Amino acid sequence: xxxxxxxxxxxxxNIPTYKEYFLATAFSVLAVFMTLMVIFNPLLMLNSLAVNFxxxxxxxxxxxxxxxxxxxxxxQYTFLRHRSRDYAMFTILGMKRSxxxxxxxxxxxxxxxxxxxTGVLVSLLLEKxxxxxxxxxxxxxxxxxxxxxxxxxxxFIIFAAIFAVMQIVSCIMLxxxxxxxxxxxxxxxQKMKKINVPVAIIxxxxxxxxxxxxxxxxxxxxxxxxxxxxxxxxxxxxxxYSELCPWVFQLMEKHKACYFKGVNMLWISDMRYRIKDxxxxxxxxxxxxxxxxTGFTAVFNVATSELADALVPNESTLYPIAVLKVTPYCDTxxxxxxxxxxxxxxxxxxxxxxxNLYTILDKSKAxxxxxxxxxxxxxxxxxxxxxxxxxxxxxxEHKMAVHLPLRYxxxxxxxxxxxxxxxxxxxxxxxxxxxxxxxxxxxxxPINDSNDTQQTxxxxxxxxxxKYFYFIMRRTYLLLSFYFVIVFYVCAGCMLxxxxxNNATEEGAKYLSYLKMGLSPKEIRKSATIQIATxxxxxxxxxxxxxxxxxxxxxxxxxxxxxxxxxxCIILFTLFIQVIYYFVIRxxxxxxxxx
Amino acid sequence: MLLQIxxxxxxxxxxxxxxxxDGINMSVEKGDFIGIMGPSGSGKTTLLNIIATIDKPTSGxxxxxxxxxxxxxxxxxxxFRRNExxxxxxxxxxxxxxxxxxxxxxxMVLEKKxxxxxxxxxxxxxxxxxxxTLLEKRPYEISGGExxxxxxxxxxxxxxxxxxxxEPTGNLDTKNSNAVMNLFSEINDRHGVTTLxxxxxxxxxxxxxxxxxxxxxxLYNKIERGENRKQFFNQIMDVLSFLSTAQDVE
Numbered sequence: 020x021x022x023x024x025x026x027x028x029x030x031x032x033n034i035p036t037y038k039e040y041f042l043a044t045a046f047s048v049l050a051v052f053m054t055l056m057v058i059f060n061p062l063l064m065l066n067s068l069a070v071n072f073x074x075x076x077x078x079x080x081x082x083x084x085x086x087x088x089x090x091x092x093x094x095q096y097t098f099l100r101h102r103s104r105d106y107a108m109f110t111i112l113g114m115k116r117s118x119x120x121x122x123x124x125x126x127x128x129x130x131x132x133x134x135x136x137t138g139v140l141v142s143l144l145l146e147k148x149x150x151x152x153x154x155x156x157x158x159x160x161x162x163x164x165x166x167x168x169x170x171x172x173x174x175f176i177i178f179a180a181i182f183a184v185m186q187i188v189s190c191i192m193l194x195x196x197x198x199x200x201x202x203x204x205x206x207x208x209q210k211m212k213k214i215n216v217p218v219a220i221i222x223x224x225x226x227x228x229x230x231x232x233x234x235x236x237x238x239x240x241x242x243x244x245x246x247x248x249x250x251x252x253x254x255x256x257x258x259x260y261s262e263l264c265p266w267v268f269q270l271m272e273k274h275k276a277c278y279f280k281g282v283n284m285l286w287i288s289d290m291r292y293r294i295k296d297x298x299x300x301x302x303x304x305x306x307x308x309x310x311x312x313t314g315f316t317a318v319f320n321v322a323t324s325e326l327a328d329a330l331v332p333n334e335s336t337l338y339p340i341a342v343l344k345v346t347p348y349c350d351t352x353x354x355x356x357x358x359x360x361x362x363x364x365x366x367x368x369x370x371x372x373x374x375n376l377y378t379i380l381d382k383s384k385a386x387x388x389x390x391x392x393x394x395x396x397x398x399x400x401x402x403x404x405x406x407x408x409x410x411x412x413x414x415x416e417h418k419m420a421v422h423l424p425l426r427y428x429x430x431x432x433x434x435x436x437x438x439x440x441x442x443x444x445x446x447x448x449x450x451x452x453x454x455x456x457x458x459x460x461x462x463x464x465p466i467n468d469s470n471d472t473q474q475t476x477x478x479x480x481x482x483x484x485x486k487y488f489y490f491i492m493r494r495t496y497l498l499l500s501f502y503f504v505i506v507f508y509v510c511a512g513c514m515l516x517x518x519x520x521n522n523a524t525e526e527g528a529k530y531l532s533y534l535k536m537g538l539s540p541k542e543i544r545k546s547a548t549i550q551i552a553t554x555x556x557x558x559x560x561x562x563x564x565x566x567x568x569x570x571x572x573x574x575x576x577x578x579x580x581x582x583x584x585x586x587x588c589i590i591l592f593t594l595f596i597q598v599i600y601y602f603v604i605r606x607x608x609x610x611x612x613x614x
Numbered sequence: 615m616l617l618q619i620x621x622x623x624x625x626x627x628x629x630x631x632x633x634x635x636d637g638i639n640m641s642v643e644k645g646d647f648i649g650i651m652g653p654s655g656s657g658k659t660t661l662l663n664i665i666a667t668i669d670k671p672t673s674g675x676x677x678x679x680x681x682x683x684x685x686x687x688x689x690x691x692x693x694f695r696r697n698e699x700x701x702x703x704x705x706x707x708x709x710x711x712x713x714x715x716x717x718x719x720x721x722m723v724l725e726k727k728x729x730x731x732x733x734x735x736x737x738x739x740x741x742x743x744x745x746x747t748l749l750e751k752r753p754y755e756i757s758g759g760e761x762x763x764x765x766x767x768x769x770x771x772x773x774x775x776x777x778x779x780x781e782p783t784g785n786l787d788t789k790n791s792n793a794v795m796n797l798f799s800e801i802n803d804r805h806g807v808t809t810l811x812x813x814x815x816x817x818x819x820x821x822x823x824x825x826x827x828x829x830x831x832x833l834y835n836k837i838e839r840g841e842n843r844k845q846f847f848n849q850i851m852d853v854l855s856f857l858s859t860a861q862d863v864e
Contacts, residue, residue, distance in 0.1 A: 210710075210752075210754055211710075211711065211752060275729055276729060279719065279723050279729050279732055280723065280726060281723070281724060281726050282724070284712065284716060284719075284720065284723050285709070285712075285720075288709070288711040288712050288716065289711050291711065292710070292711035293711075529709075532703075532707040533709075534668075535666075535668055535701065535703065535707060536701070536707060536720070536721075536768075537692055537695040537696035537699070537701070537721065537724070538692060538724065539689065539691070539692030539693070540688075540692075541689070541692075542692070542724065
């Protein structure tokens with residue numbers, strides 16, 4: 020048997036041990052890759068409306084990476100812990116440290132690569148599913164397919180760098196390995212850590228102070244307060260889990276009537292003992308979920324705030340649809356018949372008027388005959404500006420008549436136009452007047468998309484179409500926020516699963532000894548359930564609290580009443596999802612500790 | 615008669631190929647202090663586990679105070695184990711997150727007894743064990759001998775009918791082994807607690823009043839102690855050497 024065979028056998032024989040490390044890597048890749056796919060999505064970038072969102076996503080990516088490095092480090096440490104006894108045995112049997120490091124490298128690289136590939140494949144599938152599913156639900160056009168080569172390359176670089184750092188750390192750890200200590204890894208009793216009460220109080224002050232600053236924020240100091248509040252809460256949260264929670268459990272131990280009752284003694288003392296072990300993971304989960312939930316709630320509120328009236332027909336628009344034929348490339352009108360057909364299909368009675376316009380200077384201004392103007396806008400009180408011969412008719416401030424890209428349209432006496440229009444570009448403007456019961460923006464999209472302006476020289480303008488584009492933009496924001504909240508929650512869920520799975524393996528022996536001591540399975544289940552519920556729901560509740568505080572700071576006075584309802588609905592929905600996930604985790608955990 | 619074991623068998627493996635216990639019959643009177651000895655794999659721990667209701671027999675019956683253990687409902691079993699049996703393990707099985715005091719009180723706490731009753735019983739047990747100074751410490755802060763004393767204290771906290779111990783001196787040095795066995799003797803003599811101890815250690819076994827020897831899942835021999843413990847120890851050694859010689863010849 021060669022060293023290569025040993026490596027192969029070790030990898031094959033330890034597949035169950037790799038499960039957690041593999042899952043941690045796969046889900047970390049998923050989080051980063053799915054974020055990068057949005058950043059590098061060329062189809063999304065074409066949608067100029069989503070550019071701001073992509074900018075925000077880049078900031079989110081940095082946060083994700085920081086926390087994932089911590090998570091991967093944690094899982095790598097756990098992986099090494101699981102393998103430590105075998106590594107110590109190999110050393111005792113005479114394996115050189117360099118070979119041991121190489122063995123560890125081969126194992127880690129195999130698991131890491133498998134996790135990477137799985138993460139990428141699942142991400143591709145999930146991204147497509149989310150975009151397809153939510154595009155359908157939200158009734159917006161799909162983004163279409165694209166191969167995220169850039170995203171794959173960047174993800175690979177990020178994870179290769181993380182892997183390299185982890186390997187250097189592992190290499191150092193293995194070279195400094197104390198064989199005796201490694202043999203006892205996992206068997207050693209974990210001692211009750213001392214609680215630092217001043218730090219616990221500082222943690223409480225930081226969190227409460229951060230919340231106070233968030234609640235009392237005003238328009239004037241909003242931006243100055245964002246960084247201090249985030250820092251206070253982020254630091255405070257760590258102290259909350261590391262010192263404040265154990266302190267609370269310690270105080271509960273002093274309440275004898277409650278503590279010396281049934282399984283209370285078991286779960287309270289166990290919680291005080293375990294919460295320190297869970298500190299890092301609970302902290303990571305809380306921050307991840309807080310960012311996801313706050314971002315989602317904020318985007319959801321903003322995106323839905325103007326959706327309600329986005330599809331209402333613009334009653335004040337005199338001509339809801341206008342077709343401007345700028346240059347006479349093509350003799351026949353292509354867009355106008357389509358609009359006529361649409362209006363007929365929708366059984367909308369309409370009047371159609373066509374007049375000539377003459378563009379001047381940079382084509383952002385045009386002239387119109389006084390008679391045509393009178394014909395189009397008879398009885399409409401138009402704003403009159405300029406000299407007697409010219410009249411500013413349709414500017415960006417007055418959208419009541421018709422939407423055109425022309426900044427100014429000047430009404431000029433007929434004889435002046437007739438005298439001087441020779442040599443000017445002639446445009447025809449076809450206007451449709453009708454009262455529609457609904458906004459026709461969605462139906463106009465295919466007409467607008469099929470119209471090749473370069474070929475036909477026709478441009479379609481409609482207040483309904485603009486409104487519908489706006490509607491799509493808001494819903495695109497919504498889709499992206501759904502996308503990210505799923506990514507964040509999948510990651511948080513994975514971290515929780517990872518910790519509980521890992522913990523159940525270690526706790527199994529303890530619960531078996533409880534059984535031997537005379538505890539009933541029911542009592543053990545009760546104690547374990549309270550503990551899992553606390554450890555599971557604590558980050559959920561803290562993240563909800565953080566999101567609620569952030570929302571109250573962002574919305575403040577004057578926010579529509581729907582914001583509060585939306586926020587409440589999102590919070591309740593989040594709780595609902597988390598409770599379902601809790602039951603899934605709980606059942607798996609209990610099966611593992613009490614087979 | 616406190617404990618009656620009738621034709622007890624326990625087979626392991628897919629087709630019950632491994633015989634751990636093969637037709638054990640024995641009885642334990644109230645106030646007995648019995649040691650169970652035998653070579654590794656002889657079935658002594660299996661026997662103790664079945665009496666402790668941790669394991670179930672393949673056939674046969676175990677009656678404690680006339681109640682057949684295998685017929686006790688699964689839900690009531692834990693309560694029965696807690697109230698009627700006290701179990702001491704080789705690896706102590708104390709809960710690291712609890713203090714010594716809490717570990718001792720655990721059986722009564724689980725029974726939801728009033729705090730005042732718990733405190734009263736606690737002072738009695740602590741006095742018996744002589745561990746007043748250890749009460750606020752945690753298991754990992756005290757020595758092996760002290761840990762086993764606490765484990766014994768926890769086992770007798772609910773005043774069980776039967777005290778069972780599986781290799782209680784297995785992890786202890788000679789001095790602590792003797793101290794622990796003295797404690798068992800004291801509990802048996804002064805408080806009349808019926809005790810069954812599984813042990814490899816002849817010196818520890820010499821504290822018992824009777825020794826039952828098991829070999830290949832069957833009762834092999836039974837000896838009783840007179841007044842002299844040293845003489846009893848020699849008797850145990852004789853049986854053990856005979857046992858090992860018989861094994862070598864086979």
